[in-house]
């Protein structure tokens with residue numbers, strides 16, 4: 001049997017009743033374009049959120065001193081010395097899943113180079129900070145173990161600091177005054193942008209040991225950050241760190257451990273909910289489209305009873321008649337699907353562009369998988385809902401069909 | 406013997422009521438015959454033609470088409486017989502309105518599985534046989550009733566069938582074009598085709614080799630061809 005000829009015949013039939021065919025296609029068009037545009041919107045949002053989270057660094061636990069009220073302080077006086085450099089070292093040494101650890105010592109002070117000066121914050125960190133916070137080196141090098149061991153007065157700058165203090169000048173190897181101390185610039189970080197009002201390029205990093213020695217006088221930490229080897233170990237590690245620190249701090253809980261895990265989990269939950277709603281809506285509208293196809297195909301079969309009778313009289317087998325009507329319903333859904341894909345892509349891109357203007361970090365995304373899925377479901381709907389009418393046509397009795405007026 | 410009916414009955418079951426459209430009919434038709442079937446409306450002529458044309462199976466009895474027992478054949482085999490061995494002509498032409506004369510005539514060959522060129526060539530030939538070579542690209546609504554019926558005849562001819570069944574082919578035509586159609590059928594007969602013509606017109610029936618008269622589903626007369634010929638002389 002020649003499918004191409006049956007197909008062109010089906011097209012001829014459909015175009016002989018354009019309005020009806022168009023209206024029938026509408027259900028499929030709406031369904032498929034809904035799948036594609038909505039999935040592109042969800043994907044755009046998802047990508048933005050994932051990028052945000054990745055910017056923050058993944059699998060991180062951050063330990064900070066807890067703000068204690070007077071009552072608490074009085075009760076625990078003399079028992080704990082707070083969060084210390086040694087705490088970070090012990091965590092790194094004792095906790096199996098703590099892959100990387102860096103203490104953070106913030107020094108709020110005055111920055112100057114030549115005639116340019118501004119206030120700012122220097123962060124005393126270890127060499128592991130680079131990977132933990134997902135920074136990358138643009139030029140020069142990052143802090144090294146040697147810098148830490150020797151209390152070197154070296155600094156790594158973010159682009160914002162470079163711009164403010166050095167303007168057009170190349171900062172590498174140049175002097176930079178932090179407070180009263182003279183530092184040498186050894187590296188520049190790649191741009192990272194900002195998130196939640198924090199500008200990640202307004203960063204100045206120095207060795208943690210240098211920060212303790214020159215600015216703080218003691219080894220109290222602003223915080224320390226732990227990178228856990230795998231996400232599934234987040235909760236366990238959180239617990240282990242807590243127990244370890246409690247032990248070291250004589251049972252005083254003068255610290256808090258924060259994790260992004262909950263944030264990620266919430267985000268995933270929201271995305272999942274969107275997916276379910278999207279999937280349900282799309283399935284529903286495709287289903288409605290399919291019922292529309294079935295309805296029209298049943299009408300068509302009734303209208304063309306005499307034609308079916310004739311074709312059978314001329315030798316069309318049941319299979320030939322079934323194929324004819326199935327191909328016709330599939331053609332409807334095929335064209336509806338293609339138009340739906342185009343429309344869905346257009347709507348998805350349009351929304352993405354609008355959103356990308358309103359929300360930084362949003363990108364228009366068209367998922368190829370959604371396009372294929374939409375197309376596949378359109379075809380499936382055409383075949384599924386065309387099957388019964390085609391079957392009805394195929395089993396018409398030829399003698400009775402020919403008598404039909 | 407091309408067609409042999411042995412006590413063939415056709416019963417339509419309409420709920421509680423059984424309509425006996427054909428009642429234990431026996432007759433034979435040989436290759437090369439031109440047979441007419443006459444009878445009042447509702448007597449079972451179309452039903453008889455349906456059974457002969459393998460459009461429906463007899464309820465009871467035995468129908469041999471080219472020595473094959475039709476009542477035992479599958480739907481697929483019946484479709485094949487209709488496609489290869491039988492040509493149909495209807496009162497209402499039954500042409501596909503969207504298709505040209507050529508495409509209409511070629512349709513049986515499509516179901517026979519012939520390649521496109523062969524179909525078109527044979528359809529052209531059939532149309533020239535009915536004198537419509539200059540109308541092959543016309544659609545049915547661009548043709549007169551007589552021309553439409555000639556397209557239908559070309560379609561019945563195109564698969565070179567063993568028998569052509571015509572159910573009141575002139576019923577929807579004026580007497581002039583009706584006459585032309587009858588003339589065409591006689592020409593086909595002369596060229597060796599076997600034909601069955603259902604008609605209300607006694608005069609048209611008289612021009613055939615033999616007339617089968619049917620009433621209330623029973624064949625009440627099957628005039629002898631020779632006697633018919635004498636009468637004609």
Ligand SMILES: Nc1ncnc2c1ncn2[C@@H]1O[C@H](COP(=O)(O)OP(=O)(O)OP(=O)(O)O)[C@@H](O)[C@H]1O
Pocket residue numbers: 400417418419424425426444445446447448449450451452453
């Ligand atoms: N599908 C059917 N179901 C029930 N009864 C039927 C069916 N088809 C035909 N009949 C009945 O069978 C009988 C014979 O019908 P048929 O159409 O063969 O008559 P006919 O001789 O061709 O009549 P006409 O000259 O009007 O065409 C009629 O009584 C008709 O009502």
Ligand SMILES: [Mg+2]
Pocket residue numbers: 450451452572
């Ligand atoms: Mg009739």
